[in-house]
Every structure is written in C-alpha cells, then in structure tokens.
Amino acid sequence: MASATPPDVTALLERAHRLGSDPRNTNYAGGNASAKAVAADPVTGGTTELMWVKGSGGDLGTLTEAGLAVLRLDRVRALRAVYPGVEREDEMVAAFDFCLHGRGGAAPSIDTAMHALVDAAHVDHLHPDSGIALACAADGEALTKECFGERVVWVPWRRPGFQLGLDIAAVKEENPRAIGVVLGGHGITAWGATSQECERNALDMIRTAEEFLARRGRPQPFGPPLEGYGPLPREERLERAAALAPVIRGLASQDLRQIGHFTDAPAVLDFLAAAQHPRLAALGTSCPDHFLRTKVRPLVLDLPPATPLERVVERLRELHAAYREEYAAYYARHADDATPAMRGADPAIVLVPGVGMFSFGKDKQTARVAGEFYLNAINVMRGAESVSTYAPIEEREKFRIEYWALEEAKLRRMPKPKPLATRVALVTGAGSGIGRAIAHRLAAEGAVVVVADLDADSAQRVAAELGGPDTAVAVTADVTSEEQIEAALKAAALAFGGVDLVVNNAGISISKPLLETTARDWDLQHAIMARGSFLVSREAARMMGAQGLGGDIVYITSKNGVFAGPNNIAYGATKADQAHQVRLLAAELGPQGIRVNGVNPDGVVRGSGIFAGGWGAQRAAVYGVQEEKLGEFYAQRTLLKREVLPEHVAAAVFALTGGDLSHTTGLHIPVDAGVAAAFLR
CATH class of the missing domain: 3.40.225.10 (Class II aldolase/adducin N-terminal domain)
Known part of the structure; x- marks a missing residue:
C-alpha cells in the first residue's frame, strides 16, 4: 500500500x-x-x-x-x-x-x-x-x-x-x-x-x-532607435519571416537537423530596433540556463528590414560561415584533452531586425524554449543597462558550463531520438481516414506535423489529438487553390521552420460509367488529385530547395492507377496521373536529395472519408453487398484475405520515410492485401 x-x-x-x-x-x-x-x-x-x-x-x-x-x-x-x-x-x-x-x-x-x-x-x-x-x-x-x-x-x-x-x-x-x-x-x-x-x-x-x-532605470537602455531598423508592418513581417525561415533552418541544421520556432514579440523587435543591440548581442547571454539553450551568442543579421530578400539571404549565408568559424575558434581556445567533442557550430538563435527571432532545437519544445530563454536574456540586458552596464560572466566560464562533463553526461542519458525526430511533415486530407492515420503515425515516430484539410474543424481536432502546437498545427487547405497551398507551406515555415516530408493524400472519388461521367466530374477529380498534388509538390520542393536538406514527397495513389476496371474512368485516370508524377518528380528532384515515392492502397473502407462521403454506398451497390460489409467484401477479393485499414497505409508511408529505405525513390508500394491484377510490371 x-x-x-x-x-x-x-x-x-x-x-x-x-x-x-x-x-x-x-x-x-x-x-x-x-x-x-x-x-x-x-x-x-x-x-x-x-x-x-x-x-x-x-x-x-x-x-x-x-x-x-x-x-x-x-x-x-x-x-x-x-x-x-x-x-x-x-x-x-x-x-x-x-x-x-x-x-x-x-x-x-x-x-x-x-x-x-x-x-x-x-x-x-x-x-x-x-x-x-x-x-x-x-x-x-x-x-x-x-x-x-x-x-x-x-x-x-x-x-x-x-x-x-x-x-x-x-x-x-x-x-x-x-x-x-x-x-x-x-x-x-x-x-x-x-x-x-x-x-x-x-x-x-x-x-x-x-x-x-x-x-x-533610465529610458532607452538599449540606446536610441537605429534609423531604418524599426519593425516591418505585421503582414509584411510574417511574409518575410516565412520566406526566410527555411533558409535559416537550413543554415542552423548544417551539423544536425533542427526544428525551428519564430517569434516577433515586441521585446525582440524593440531590442533589434535600438542602436546598442549589436554590442549587447555580441556579449552573449550569462545565466547558465540561458546559454546552455541559446549558445553563447546569437547570429545577428546586420542589414535593415527594407533590404531586398535576395541580399538578406546572401548576407545570412556569409554571416553563418563566419559564425561557424568563430564558434570553432571559441571551442579551440578553451578545450583541453578532457573536453567533450564540439557539439556543432551552428547558431541556436538568429535575430533579424524588423522581423523577429528564429530559434532552433531538437524538437519544437526545445526550439520554443530556446527562444523564450533569449527573450529572458533581452530582459536581463534591459534591466542591467538601465541601471548600470551589462557585464556577463567571462567567456572561459561560459565554455566551462557549456562543455561541462556533467552536462555531457546528462545528454548521454537522454533517450535515443525517434526515427522521424527533427522532421517536419505536412499531410493533406489529414482530417480523417488515411490522412489522419498517417498524421498519427508520423507524430508517433517523432515528426512534427502540419495537419492540412479542407475541413478546418477536422484539421483542428486531429492536431489536438496529436498533442497540440509543440507537435502539430492545423491549416485549412483546399488543394485546388494555389493561394491556400502557399499559405499552408508558409504556416509550416512559421510553426516549425520549413518542411521535410509531404504526403499528398487529399482526394475524392467519383465512380461512374464513361457515358455518365460529366466534364465537371472529370475536372473536379483531376483538380483535387492530379492538379492538387502537383501544386503541393511544387511548393514543397521550392521550400525544400531553400532549406537544402533534401526531403520526402509521398503520393497516396491507388491500385486503380494500375488496374483497369469498368465504371471508374475519372478516378482511375487521375490516380494514374498521380502515379506518373511520382516517377517524373523522382527523376527531377533526386539531384536535390528529395525522394518521391508512392503508396497504392485498395479497399480502405473503415474510417475513410471518401467511402463515408457516398463512394462506399456506390461501390456496395455495384457489388451487391451491404455497405457495412464492403471492407470484408474487398478483403475476400485479395490474395491474403485481409482487410486493409488506414493504419496499414500509414505504416507504408513510415517505411518509405523512416530511414531504412534512404536510397529508394520512384517506388510504388502496394498496400492492398494482394491484388494480382494490380501487380506492378
């Protein structure tokens, strides 16, 4: 007891x-x-x-x-x-x-x-x-x-x-x-x-x-305003932050891939708009709890907010190279034979005047907390400068803390990262069925997830199931809209720093004979799946290219992209379109380290939004079975006589992206319990 x-x-x-x-x-x-x-x-x-x-x-x-x-x-x-x-x-x-x-x-x-x-x-x-x-x-x-x-x-x-x-x-x-x-x-x-x-x-x-x-305290402890360094208007600020986030995340992930966090808190913007911010930022943080999470000092962009984006990106790359050299020199100045190996020379905090602060860590919580700690450091600098001069502990003492053997031992005790740790995933059609199961599996394997769905309530519900904003965020996305797709990718950049893994899952199914299939049926089917997956892949590839970290694009296609059956012209044709997009993009994006693969499910009835939306009733009528027995019926048509569930499709997505198939691209994996007519040749 x-x-x-x-x-x-x-x-x-x-x-x-x-x-x-x-x-x-x-x-x-x-x-x-x-x-x-x-x-x-x-x-x-x-x-x-x-x-x-x-x-x-x-x-x-x-x-x-x-x-x-x-x-x-x-x-x-x-x-x-x-x-x-x-x-x-x-x-x-x-x-x-x-x-x-x-x-x-x-x-x-x-x-x-x-x-x-x-x-x-x-x-x-x-x-x-x-x-x-x-x-x-x-x-x-x-x-x-x-x-x-x-x-x-x-x-x-x-x-x-x-x-x-x-x-x-x-x-x-x-x-x-x-x-x-x-x-x-x-x-x-x-x-x-x-x-x-x-x-x-x-x-x-x-x-x-x-x-x-x-x-x-005296007024203006950070000095007078620095001309031209005031905050950009809110919408312009977020637009630039979304554009810069993948670039900065790529720079901060040279040694180890990181998850990002962005904040444009007023205290950060005020600090970066003041004349003394370069001097103070260079002094670094002081409290051991601060610099263990923020590194000794941040990387600070030294250009005003109105600078053209291309020049900002160029300058960030220059400053990042200098930061790495300086950090390596800092390590060399203080390390001895007993010092743990250098843990990486990339910054944990990047400050962009007029825009805000980007912070990085091994997961979203760590990245967010690193930003909170640097905000603490700004508050400390403000207080110290208001009554005196900010004077943090000397560099040698900071190094002793950062590379303390006891801290190293604490790091070694941490559990091994999950296979998809530090990966940012975006799943379309994730509010139900296969997409929901994929989102759950990717999160369970360590990814942070952008849950995208046309139904905002469903997306919010799934994001909450996954654990909330440190694990998942919800976005409303009609994949036929270029603007909404761009907005979804920007949301990924602002929430997590970019995107590494995209699953094209959004879809509908219209099953009719040729003579009953209208042009609208055809156009709608192709707009959502063929055109929608093309648009999502294009924007994802653009962001992955900015990061320079490679990535994965997975298409949830179908057995029907291979198998030719009656009364299914619109659905089968658009699935075949998606299947060939996999091959085309695998060939084009491979040189950037972006792998493109597909999963061909069949007969996924239970939990499926498509089947619940009328497709199930139609197919049950065609086959002369009760709708609630449709999954069992499909199972009996297969070689294994097993019903396919959304979790089985999610398992295939993980198999393609979890690391063991790192040299595989252009592949389609059947998840259909064995349909001989759909075997790939």
Missing part, C-alpha cells in the same frame, strides 16, 4: 507550481525548490531528516512527486568531510547517489548541495529576469546593497556545485537577518523556516528588484 505524500512535500509541490507558472519568477526547467523534514526510517524504526528537492532536468511549474530527489541530510552534510576541493567538485554529484533515501526518486541535480547545506527548512533557487539583471550588472554588488539593504547578500560568480553550496551556507550563517542572496552572473536563492515564508521571501526579492529597476 502506497504511503501518503508528506505534508511538507505537498507544500513544496504547491509552492513550486505557483513559482514556476509565472515567467517573471523563473524560466522553464530553471531553478530548484526544496523542503526538509523528519520522516520515519523504515530500517531502524526511528526517524531521520530528509530533503526533497527538484531533480535534474525537471520543471518547477509542472513538478510532480516523482520528479523530486529524496536524500538523507545526515549523509549529504557528511560530504563536507570528504569534499576534495573546487578542482574536483564534479565528483560530488556521484557522491549524492550514496545519500539517497531508498530508491531516491529523481536524479539529484548539481544544485543539490545549495539546498542541503543551507540551514533552512525550505530553499528556493530561481532565475528571475530582474534578479539576473542585478547579477549581471557591472556593479551588481553595490546595486544589490542599494536595492535590498542588509536583507539580501551578494555572492560573487561561482559555477554551480558543492563549493557554491558551502559559500551560500556560510553567508546565511554570517547574516542571520538575510532572507536570500543574489548570485553573481546567475540568479537568486531565498530561504525560510516554512514553505510560506520561503515563497514570500523569494517573491519579495523578485518584486523588489523589479520595482528597483523600474524606479532607477
């Missing part, structure tokens, strides 16, 4: 959620909170003092009990006696494993010592923009004293670890009236005898710093 959650742990989790849900208090996955209390020792039957503290990699705003590390305080405090000194303090993280209570919960973080060694029942370590602004000001110590008086003490920069825990513990002991500390170049730590007091002290520090900066 599971034991009840201790009251102190409940209070800790509630406090963490309140603090972590407000971005003024701390950034995503940043900071720690802890609680100490006496608990029963199941071995001795007595009691022991324990500490519950947020584990490595957790997020305060969503913290659960499973995300807490649980340690015996007597053993953690005993580590003082074996501490080997600053040069070997990384060894202390492994020592925490010997201090765990029972199975210990989550893996202890590097900040565990800070919480354990400070003599207070509750401790919060946070990264508020206001606190970091003081921590990164050139005269931060004097400003801290001016802001807080004796209530808060300045602690000079020290890399997180056991020694920093000892330093803060000593400060608290020497300053019994203090409620917390400002950590130079880093953040704040507050404490209290109760959970409520600790939270109150943390918020007091944050709000006091905010008020101080607002009261003491």
